[in-house]
Amino acid sequence: MLKTYNSLLDQESKNHQGQVEPDLVRKLSLFSTTNIVIANMIGAGIFTTSGLLIKEIGHPILLMVLWVAGGLIALCGALCYGVLASAMPRAGGEYVFLSRLFHPIFGFLSGWVSFLVGFSAPIAASAIGVSEYLARSFPQIVDTGHSSLSVWMVKKSIAIAIVITFTLLHSLGIELSAKVQNGLTILKVGIILSLLILGFTLGSGDFGRFSSGKTFEFDFAGWKTICLSLMWIMFAYSGWNAAAYIGSEVKKPQRNLPLSLILGTGLVTLLYLALNALFIFSIPLQEMSGVISVGGLAAGKLFGLVAEKVVSLIIAFALFSSLSAFIILGPRVYYAMARDGYFLRWAAEVHPRFLAPVKSIFIQGLMAIIFILSGTFDQILTYMGFALGIFPLLAVGGVFKLYHQPQLKIHLKRIGFPVIPLCYMIAGLMILILGFMQRPVPSSTAILTVIAGVPVYLILARKRGRSQVK
DSSP: OOOHHHOOOOOOOTTSSSBBBBOOOEEEOOHHHHHHHHHHHSSHHHHHHHHHHHHHOOOOOHHHHHHHHHHHHHHHHHHHHHHHHHHOOOOOTTTHHHHHHHHHHHHHHHHHHHHITHHHHHHHHHHHHHHHHHHOOOOHHHHOSSHHHHHHHHHHHHHHHHHHHHHHHHHOOHHHHHHHHHHHHHHHHHHHHHHHHHHHHHSSSOGGGGOSSOOOOOOOOHHHHHHHHHHHHHHHHTTTTTTGGGGGGSSHHHHHHHHHHHHHHHHHHHHHHHHHHHHHSSSSSHHTTOOOOOHHHHHHHOOOHHHHHHHHHHHHHHHHHHHHHHHHHHHHHHHHHHHTTTTTTGGOOOOTOOOOHHHHHHHHHHHHHHHHHHHHHHHHHHHHHHHHHHHHHHHHHHHHHHHHHHHHHSSSOTTTTTHOOOOOOOOEHHHHHHHHHHHHHHHHHHHHEEEEHHHHHHHHHHHHHHHHHH
C-alpha cells in the first residue's frame, strides 16, 4: 500500500487516469514561505479572541500563561511538521502525510475537514473580524437606523464582499499571490510593532491591571474552561503548519519548509505575547470582557477615540493578510486530493495561463460565504477549533512511524524526539476531551463533519478503482 501510494504521489504531472496536466511549480523562496506562515497565523484570532477569553477565565495572568502554553504547543507541532514536510515536500499537508504514513482514508478525511472547516471557516472568521473592525472605525456604516437584523446584514455583506475580492485575486496565480502576500504581511507586522512600541511608551495604560481580575478555581470545571480557552487560542496559532500545504511550490523544500515553519511560529508567538500584554495594560478587564474588536478598543483606551477609529481601520486591513493566506493554501489541499482521485476531478485542474487551481479556489470561496451566513463568531470558533485539532494529532503521531519508513528519506536530525511529539499529542488530546465537555454541541458537530466524510471517501475510492481498471 505504501509503495503504491508513494509512486502515485511522485508522478505529480499525471492525474489518476494517467493524463498529463499542468503542474504546480517551485517558485516560493524561504522569505515568501515564512511570510505565508506568519500571515496565516496572525489574523482574526489574536485580534478577536482575547476579549472572549477574559470573559471565560477572568484573570490576566492566566490569560498570559495560556498564550504561552499555546505558543509552546504550536512550536512543538511546527518542529514535527518540519520533519514530515522535509521528507514529503508535496502540496497537501496532512492529506499527504496521513495518506503516506497510514492509509488514504485518513488523508482524505483530513482534506475533507480542510475543505469544510480548516480553510473555509477561518476565511469566514477573518472576514467577520474585518467587518467588526470596520464597524468600529466607521460606525455609520452599520448604523442603519433600523433593526439589529439590518446591522447583521450589513456586516455579513461586507465580509462576503471581502471573500469574493480575494478569491478572484488569488485565482490569477501564485507569483501575484506571493507578491500581495509579502506586502500584506510586512504591513501587518509593521502595524503590530508600531502599536506595541507606541502603546507601551506613549499610551495611557496601567500595569496594575495584571494583578486585577477574579480568582480562578482550578477544579474540574476550571480545567474544562482552560481547555476550551486553549482551543480558541490554538485557532489564533493555527497556521503554524501552513508551509506544509504548499510543499510543491517551495524552492529547496528540504531546507526551506522546516525552517519557515520554525521561524514563523517562533516570531508569531513573541508578537502574540506582547500584544496580549498591551491589551491588558490598556483596557480595564470589565470593559475588555466579551469584546471581539479588542485591538481597536485598546487603541482607544491608549490614545483616544480618533486613534480607536484609525487603528481599527488599520487592523481591518491587516487582517486581509491572514484571510489572503488561507485562500492561497486551502485549494492546494483539494488539488492534491483530486489529483489522486479522492476529490472532485475538476478540483485538480490547473489554469493553463495562471498555473493556479482556480476551480478549487472558487469552491473554497463559496464555502466561506456559507459559513459567514450560517453562524456567529464564537460558534464558528469552537466548531473550527475542535475539528482542526484532530488530524494534526494524527500527523504528529506519524513522526514515530516516519522514522521506520525506509522509503522516505528524513532530512532532519531527531532533535527532541520523542519528547516534542509526545508533548504535542498529550496537550492536544486534553484540549479536545475537556473542550468537548465544555461545549458539546459545536464539538459534536465537528465530529459529525469528520464522520460524514467516510461514505464520501468510500464512493470516491470505488469510483477511482473503476477508472484505474478501465
